[in-house]
Amino acid sequence: MKKFILSVIFAIGLNAIACAQPEIVPQKVAENLYVVSGMGGNISFLITSEGVIVVDAGNLPRDGAKVVSLVSEITNQPIKFLVYTHCHGDHVGGAAGLPENITIIGHTKIVDNLKNFNEVSIKNNIEKAYPERIAKLKGDIDNFSGTDSTELVKLNDQYNRTLLQFEEYKKIKIRYPKVTFDDLYTLNLGEQKVDLLFKGAGHTNDNIVVVYRNYNIIHAADLVFNGMVPFLFVAHGGTPSGWQRVVQGLYSENFVTVIPGHGAVGGNELLKTQSDYFARLTADVKKLKDEGKSIDEIKASLNAAMYGLKGNEHQFPINVEAVFGEL
Ligand SMILES: [Zn+2]
Incomplete structure (x- = not known):
């Protein structure tokens, strides 16, 4: 089971990396609130008169660095906080690309999860999965006996891309939260109020949601997969009945906008759709x-x-x- 989980996580990482770095343009969802997609899980950031709050950091350090540059194109305010919605690598892997002096916040249980799942899978990917994949591609190239040269070009291209991905992957460094909480943590920054809420396990046992109170907008993160099959690892505390209960409860709060973990931003009905599923x-x-x-x-x-x-x-x-x- 463990091996299976590791290979799944590795596959998620590779897919996300392979598709990374298209033109990334933040989507404005409210006056000072933006969503960034295409670098792992959806990221949001809120600009206040006293600094910026970033929610999730993407897959890789370069994704975190991209967020920093996107923020700086819109405001001179410094990034003060990074909120982790949960432990998955496509939401926390980019943290190393964000400034050193920020405060990272997450659920109490994320600390053990980062240690027991992320650190282990990163080590496995670096020591085993990536080298094996690279060796396999190298072998395929060395032993290539086909007549179609475009196949060989493709293999070489794949080999070179994997080497580059591996270099970036090795830069991932897990950053642990300085502030943790169990049920509720309120961030009052400038004129903005942001509630971080844990309503129970669903996608993972550390999944929180972020409510931008000034706008009545929720960043539901991976408690909502819009239009696609949700990821659910029982080993990470995932529970379908809990998940349904949590999103059903959130639906009754009538949010104006829902930012899912994956897929397009939508209205409150996204919560109902996930619950109905x-x-x-x-x-x-x-x-x-x-x-x-x-x-x-x-x-x-x-x-x-x-x-x-x-x-x-x-x-x-x-x-x-x-x-x-x-x-
Ligand atoms: Zn997730």
Whole structure:
């Protein structure tokens, strides 16, 4: 299981890295609030008269550095705070690219998670996964016997890109939060009030949401995957029933805008859609289980498209398994 998780995390990292660095333009969602997409999980930042609050840092140090440069193009205010919504690498890996003197805030449980999951998977990727992948590509190139030279060009290109990705990946340094909290932490900065809330485990056991009170906008992070199959690792404290409960509760707060962890920014209905997905999946899995179907049969009879989801399809059977495990 552990090996599987590590390889999944590695795959997430690689995908995100491969797709990184297109033209990144912050999306303005309120007067002083911006969302940055395309560098791992969605990042948001709020500019106040006393400094800037950044929520999540992207995948890699260069992503964090990109956030710094994007912020500086809009304001002279310094970045004062970095909030981690949860422990996953595509939300915290960029922290090394942010200034040294910021205060990092996260849920109490993120500290152990960073130590037990992130540090371990980074070590594994650096010592094993990346070198193996690079050696494999090198072997494929050295032993290439095909007649199609474009294939060889592709392999070489892939090899060179992987070497570059590896160099950047090695710069990841886990930065631990200086401030942690259990249920609520309020940031009053300048004229802005920002609540950091933990409403229970769902995506992970350390998943918090950030509510920009002046605008009634929520950065729900990975408690909302817009339009795609959500990632759910039971080993990270993920729980489908908890997830459904948390987003259902948040939906009743009628937010003007919801910033998801992945996918496009939307309205309050994103919370309901996420809640409905887990409710429906749970009902469907339960029905099949009650009919005497095995977990493998259930996995074979349901798929992401039936729920209108596109993207992360490989995660769908894992969602089914997690739901099945809770019944
Ligand atoms: Zn996540």
